Amino acid sequence: MNIDEQYWSLVASIPDVVWTCNREGKVTFMSSQVEKILGYSTVELYHQGASIWFNSVHVDDRQRVKQAFESLFNEGKPYDVECRAQRKNGEWFWAHDRAIATCDKNGVRVATGLLSDITERKATEEQLLRLASIVEFSEDAIIGKTPEGVVTSWNRAAEKIYGYTSTEAIGRDLSFLVPSERQGEMQAIMERIRTGQPVEFLETQRVTKAGSVLDVSLSISPIKDGSGQITGASTISRDITLHKRTDEQLRLQSAALEAAANAIVITHRDGTIVWVNQAFTTTTGYSKEEVLGKNLRLLKSGRQPKSYYANLWSTVSSGKVWHGELINRRKDGTTYIEEMTITPLAQNAGEANWTHFIAIKQDITERGGTVRVTPDASVHSGRHSPTRLLEGPEQHLSGL
Numbered sequence: 001m002n003i004d005e006q007y008w009s010l011v012a013s014i015p016d017v018v019w020t021c022n023r024e025g026k027v028t029f030m031s032s033q034v035e036k037i038l039g040y041s042t043v044e045l046y047h048q049g050a051s052i053w054f055n056s057v058h059v060d061d062r063q064r065v066k067q068a069f070e071s072l073f074n075e076g077k078p079y080d081v082e083c084r085a086q087r088k089n090g091e092w093f094w095a096h097d098r099a100i101a102t103c104d105k106n107g108v109r110v111a112t113g114l115l116s117d118i119t120e121r122k123a124t125e126e127q128l129l130r131l132a133s134i135v136e137f138s139e140d141a142i143i144g145k146t147p148e149g150v151v152t153s154w155n156r157a158a159e160k161i162y163g164y165t166s167t168e169a170i171g172r173d174l175s176f177l178v179p180s181e182r183q184g185e186m187q188a189i190m191e192r193i194r195t196g197q198p199v200e201f202l203e204t205q206r207v208t209k210a211g212s213v214l215d216v217s218l219s220i221s222p223i224k225d226g227s228g229q230i231t232g233a234s235t236i237s238r239d240i241t242l243h244k245r246t247d248e249q250l251r252l253q254s255a256a257l258e259a260a261a262n263a264i265v266i267t268h269r270d271g272t273i274v275w276v277n278q279a280f281t282t283t284t285g286y287s288k289e290e291v292l293g294k295n296l297r298l299l300k301s302g303r304q305p306k307s308y309y310a311n312l313w314s315t316v317s318s319g320k321v322w323h324g325e326l327i328n329r330r331k332d333g334t335t336y337i338e339e340m341t342i343t344p345l346a347q348n349a350g351e352a353n354w355t356h357f358i359a360i361k362q363d364i365t366e367r368g369g370t371v372r373v374t375p376d377a378s379v380h381s382g383r384h385s386p387t388r389l390l391e392g393p394e395q396h397l398s399g400l
Contacts, residue, residue: 017115023073025050037117039088058084094122141237149174149190161239163209177206193222193233215244263361271295283363285331301329316344336365
C-alpha cells in the first residue's frame with residue numbers, strides 16, 4: 001500500500017468528517033462520514049459547497065462561525081469553533097469544526113479541517129456544570145481530597161462553616177480541621193476510604209479557623225476513576241451544633257418535667273392526652289400507656305357542674321392562664337382535690353393559634369381546698385365560681 005492509499009484508508013476509518021475548501025467555500029474534498037453527521041451526501045456538498053454547512057449552523061452562532069472562517073484566510077488565525085448545527089432531517093446537534101490554512105499543489109490557499117459531532121460530550125459537560133453548581137451552592141460543606149487526605153476542592157459552604165477560604169484550604173492536609181484528640185479518627189476514616197468503603201452520618205467534631213469547636217455530621221465517599229481505582233474522597237459536612245444544643249436542651253427540659261414533683265399533663269386542643277410525667281401516674285393511678293391518646297374526661301369525678309368547666313374553657317381558649325381547684329377521680333375510684341394551672345400553648349411563639357394545653361397539677365387533698373360541694377352538687381372555687389351552663393368544646397378539658 002503506497003502513501004496515498006494509506007492516507008485515504010486513514011481518512012475513511014476516522015469518525016470525523018475530513019474536508020477541504022477554498023476561500024470562496026468551494027469544496028475540493030469531503031469524506032463520506034458527512035452523510036452520517038450532517039445527513040447530506042458528498043455529491044450535494046461538492047455541488048453546493050460550504051454554504052450547506054453555514055446554513056446548517058444555528059442562526060445565533062452563524063455570524064461567529066463565518067467570521068472565524070474568514071479570519072483563517074485573512075489573518076491566518078486558527079479556525080476552531082463549537083456551535084449548534086442542524087442535520088438535513090431537522091435534528092439539532094453540537095458540532096466542533098476546526099481547520100488550518102494550507103496551499104494545494106497549485107499554490108492556492110485552502111482550508112483543511114475536521115468536523116465532529118460532540119453532542120454527547122456537551123451533554124456530559126452540562127451535567128458536570130450542573131453538579132458543580134450544586135456543589136458550589138450547597139448549604140453543606142463539600143470537600144474533595146486525595147486518598148492521603150490532602151484537600152483538592154473546597155466549596156462556599158466550607159468557607160462559611162470553617163472560616164477558611166478555598167485558597168487557604170486547598171493543598172493542606174484535612175487534619176487541620178480535626179481536634180488533636182480526634183486525629184486517630186481521621187486516620188481510621190481514610191483507611192476505610194482507601195478500601196472503597198463509605199462513611200455515613202458520622203457525628204463528630206471539627207475546629208474552625210477562629211478556634212471554635214463545631215458538632216458536625218459527616219458522610220464520606222470514595223471517588224473512583226474509570227478503571228475503578230480510588231483517586232480521592234468526597235466529604236459532605238453538615239454543621240449540627242445548634243441541633244445538638246437544641247436536643248440537649250430538650251432532653252434537659254424533658255428530664256426536668258419528668259422529675260417534677262407536681263403532676264404535668266399536655267393535651268391537644270381537643271383534650272387528647274399527648275404527654276404525662278411520672279407524678280401524674282402516681283397521683284391518678286393510671287400508667288402512661290393507659291392515658292396517652294385518651295381524653296382527660298377519664299379523670300372527671302362528676303362533682304362539678306358543666307358551668308364550672310365553661311368558665312375554665314372560656315379562659316384558656318382566649319389565651320389566658322386558668323388557675324383553680326378541681327375534684328377528680330383516680331383509677332381506683334377514689335376522689336382527690338387538686339390545685340391546677342392550665343396554660344395555652346401555640347405551635348410557634350407569638351402566635352395566638354392555641355394548639356395544646358399544659359396543666360400543672362398538685363394533689364392538695366390532705367391540705368384541703370377551697371372547693372366545696374353544695375347540696376345541689378355545685379362546686380365552688382375560691383378563685384373561680386361557676387358560670388352559666390355551656391355546651392361545647394369546654395367539655396374537652398373536663399378532666400383537667
